[in-house]
Amino acid sequence: MDLRYSDAEQAFRSSLRAWLDATLPGLPPKPSPDDWPGRRAYDTHWQRLLFDAGYAGVDWPVEGGGRGSSAVEELIFKEELERAHAPYVGVNFVGLLHAGPTIIAEGTPEQRARFLPGILRGDEVWCQGFSEPNAGSDLASMRTRAVRDGDDYVISGQKIWTSHAEVADHCELLVRTGPEDSRHRGISWLILPMDSPGVDIRPLHTIAGSTEFAELFLDEVRVPVANRVGEENDGWRVTMVTLSFERGTAFVGDLLEAVELLSATVGLARRTGAWDDPGVRRQAGHLKAELDALWALTKRNVSQAARTGIPGVGGTYFKLAYSETRHKLGEFSLSLLDRAGLAAHDLEGTDGLGLLPAGTMVEDWLRGISLTIAAGTSQIQRNIVGERILGLPKEPQGAAAGKG
Amino acid sequence: MDFEVTGFQDELADGIRRLCEGRFPLEAVRSRESTGHTVDRDGWKELGEAGVFHLCLAEEAGGVGLGLAEASLVFEALGRSLVPGPLVASHLAAGLVDGADDGTTVVGLVERPAAGAVGTGCLPVVVEHLADLDVLLVLSDEGVGRLDPASLGATPLPRPMDPLTPVWSVASLPDAEPVAGPEVAAWWRRDGAVLTAALQVGMAQWACDLAVAYAKERVQFGRPIGGFQAVKHLCADMAVRAEVARIAVQAAAVTVDQPDVGDPDVAAAGAKLLADEAAVTNGRSCIQVHGGMGFTWEVPAHLAYKRARVLATTFGTDGALAEQLAQSLADGPAPDHPH
Numbered sequence: 001m002d003l004r005y006s007d008a009e010q011a012f013r014s015s016l017r018a019w020l021d022a023t024l025p026g027l028p029p030k031p032s033p034d035d036w037p038g039r040r041a042y043d044t045h046w047q048r049l050l051f052d053a054g055y056a057g058v059d060w061p062v063e064g065g066g067r068g069s070s071a072v073e074e075l076i077f078k079e080e081l082e083r084a085h086a087p088y089v090g091v092n093f094v095g096l097l098h099a100g101p102t103i104i105a106e107g108t109p110e111q112r113a114r115f116l117p118g119i120l121r122g123d124e125v126w127c128q129g130f131s132e133p134n135a136g137s138d139l140a141s142m143r144t145r146a147v148r149d150g151d152d153y154v155i156s157g158q159k160i161w162t163s164h165a166e167v168a169d170h171c172e173l174l175v176r177t178g179p180e181d182s183r184h185r186g187i188s189w190l191i192l193p194m195d196s197p198g199v200d201i202r203p204l205h206t207i208a209g210s211t212e213f214a215e216l217f218l219d220e221v222r223v224p225v226a227n228r229v230g231e232e233n234d235g236w237r238v239t240m241v242t243l244s245f246e247r248g249t250a251f252v253g254d255l256l257e258a259v260e261l262l263s264a265t266v267g268l269a270r271r272t273g274a275w276d277d278p279g280v281r282r283q284a285g286h287l288k289a290e291l292d293a294l295w296a297l298t299k300r301n302v303s304q305a306a307r308t309g310i311p312g313v314g315g316t317y318f319k320l321a322y323s324e325t326r327h328k329l330g331e332f333s334l335s336l337l338d339r340a341g342l343a344a345h346d347l348e349g350t351d352g353l354g355l356l357p358a359g360t361m362v363e364d365w366l367r368g369i370s371l372t373i374a375a376g377t378s379q380i381q382r383n384i385v386g387e388r389i390l391g392l393p394k395e396p397q398g399a400a401a402g403k404g
Numbered sequence: 405m406d407f408e409v410t411g412f413q414d415e416l417a418d419g420i421r422r423l424c425e426g427r428f429p430l431e432a433v434r435s436r437e438s439t440g441h442t443v444d445r446d447g448w449k450e451l452g453e454a455g456v457f458h459l460c461l462a463e464e465a466g467g468v469g470l471g472l473a474e475a476s477l478v479f480e481a482l483g484r485s486l487v488p489g490p491l492v493a494s495h496l497a498a499g500l501v502d503g504a505d506d507g508t509t510v511v512g513l514v515e516r517p518a519a520g521a522v523g524t525g526c527l528p529v530v531v532e533h534l535a536d537l538d539v540l541l542v543l544s545d546e547g548v549g550r551l552d553p554a555s556l557g558a559t560p561l562p563r564p565m566d567p568l569t570p571v572w573s574v575a576s577l578p579d580a581e582p583v584a585g586p587e588v589a590a591w592w593r594r595d596g597a598v599l600t601a602a603l604q605v606g607m608a609q610w611a612c613d614l615a616v617a618y619a620k621e622r623v624q625f626g627r628p629i630g631g632f633q634a635v636k637h638l639c640a641d642m643a644v645r646a647e648v649a650r651i652a653v654q655a656a657a658v659t660v661d662q663p664d665v666g667d668p669d670v671a672a673a674g675a676k677l678l679a680d681e682a683a684v685t686n687g688r689s690c691i692q693v694h695g696g697m698g699f700t701w702e703v704p705a706h707l708a709y710k711r712a713r714v715l716a717t718t719f720g721t722d723g724a725l726a727e728q729l730a731q732s733l734a735d736g737p738a739p740d741h742p743h
Contacts, residue, residue, distance in 0.1 A: 001413065001473050001658045003665040005405045072405050266733045275734065278727070285729030289674035293648050296407070296655035303408040317647045320640075379633070385643055386636035390616045393631030 452507020
């Protein structure tokens with residue numbers, strides 16, 4: 001067990017830091033959260049800067065056009081970007097973290113040549129069409145149907161939680177190509193051009209007031225069979241292969257943001273005098289212990305991935321623990337804001353208290369609520385830990401569930 | 405940076421695990437319940453021969469010269485077999501008290517209450533394992549002192565909370581012969597916290613394993629109870645808690661060995677806080693998964709819960725640890741805005 005970074009890793013960090021120092025001051029002002037064309041322009045410009053500097057697809061294999069960095073360098077990359085307050089991956093999220101790796105692993109040479117450069121250069125934006133209104137935790141029950149008609153699939157159905165759909169060029173779409181009850185065995189993975197006739201996008205408003213998600217209505221949309229990645233009815237496996245690209249760094253930026261939020265919350269408590277309360281101090285101390293442990297767990301997961309090339313079980317442990325810690329942190333900062341937390345606006349304190357960061361804290365608290373839900377609810381994660389790690393008996397699956 | 409347990413470290417811990425399984429099987433440990441003598445002298449020497457006490461002692465002093473990282477893995481293995489006795493005290497005393505290093509001398513430790521300590525000032529001093537001790541060390545901010553256990557005039561308490569941690573009450577501790585100064589006391593507190601936390605992680609895992617095994621075999625409503633989410637999720641939470649605490653302990657131990665990567669005192673406090681919580685909560689969940697049987701003396705579920713409560717009172721209690729961590733936050737910069 002060694003927590004020290006090697007000379008090569010430190011050199012990677014310093015050159016990245018130097019590049020960030022030189023580049024970030026030249027960025028245009030951030031667009032407002034609901035200005036989606038503006039956000040697309042901002043995020044894809046940032047991606048282009050990363051590309052030109054050789055940092056695009058830092059975690060992608062070289063054969064996919066990426067940098068092919070080690071898992072530890074990927075950790076350093078995300079750590080440095082967060083510490084420098086560089087832009088988030090933003091609208092490039094699905095392309096860089098999901099669709100791109102899937103196409104690298106399972107796409108044809110033509111698909112790789114057509115789609116990967118656009119993701120790396122920030123030219124093209126992707127969204128994800130996996131979940132459906134009636135297929136959330138039980139994704140394999142999805143019903144969006146694709147029927148072969150010559151060289152096309154004709155697709156009808158509905159998707160939900162499609163992030164950045166409004167500004168996306170392509171959608172990674174899971175469709176039912178097998179019989180209705182074929183579950184995991186009858187799903188295919190398609191690339192849907194978002195400007196296809198019959199695609200209707202309706203924005204969803206989250207409880208945080210944000211609009212990054214949409215519902216996708218598909219009415220007899222034609223997609224060429226050549227846009228299928230992997231074999232017909234093999235889309236579930238294709239999707240799972242993508243997950244093996246995750247090397248324990250998915251929450252690095254998020255976690256460091258939480259560390260900073262705790263620090264800001266302590267700063268607030270010290271300014272308001274709440275810090276004189278031992279109960280407040282102990283809550284903060286406990287959160288510090290949790291966040292430190294989660295940072296160490298991240299390093300363990302990254303180290304395992306670096307050795308074995310595959311993600312271990314630590315990612316599931318991390319998500320379960322982190323999402324609970326984040327809830328606690330959100331509630332903690334909100335309780336310290338007291339009635340200044342009744343609006344998501346930074347407020348000027350009285351008696352020279354300075355600006356109270358209520359805006360960020362309320363936003364963080366609200367967004368944090370999704371952590372125990374998104375990418376597998378905590379209940380599903382506990383099933384995974386119970387069944388796959390501890391070997392407890394499985395839940396009833398699929399059609400059998402209703403009859404049991 | 406490679407925070408994975410090395411092959412050597414894994415083998416070392418595995419050796420101790422096997423030693424414990426052979427030398428300290430649960431039925432042998434339990435045969436000493438409520439006897440007042442839980443230390444098996446021959447077993448203690450075998451632990452000594454295996455390096456449990458002199459692992460971190462420098463080679464020129466007759467030790468193995470390994471770090472706290474290795475010791476924390478060894479102590480996790482000891483915790484996982486519920487090995488009773490003053491393990492941490494004897495480890496810390498190696499090199500300071502003759503015979504502690506090879507297990508021929510059993511050394512205990514008690515904290516001298518600070519004058520006017522809030523909340524504990526009027527409580528009697530409670531000493532563990534007194535009848536098994538050759539030497540009792542007294543820890544305070546000023547340093548470490550040495551006492552003859554027979555000189556204490558202690559009163560045995562016939563109903564110890566943990567049947568494997570016999571206890572005595574002492575109205576007040578006499579003056580002890582000074583054997584080490586404040587620097588040693590400070591690092592003993594830090595290393596003692598990490599090693600105690602490692603024992604707690606071992607017990608948290610033991611409790612998880614016991615609960616999972618029972619949940620697989622106990623059938624109600626025609627199904628093993630582990631198939632019901634209410635029970636499955638209790639078990640999953642136990643596994644997560646043990647793992648997060650384990651990583652915190654290992655990171656703290658590495659930080660002590662490699663102080664340039666962080667603040668060892670802060671890391672130790674965080675590890676102890678989470679490990680205490682994991683062991684106590686898993687101990688209670690283990691009883692809960694066992695249902696009515698978990699409330700019986702016969703089923704060993706209560707042993708981990710009780711020992712976890714014992715260890716939670718040593719080398720930093722939850723309130724003090726959280727305060728220490730809070731202090732480290734307040735010492736840092738206080739930014740006006742998180743982003």
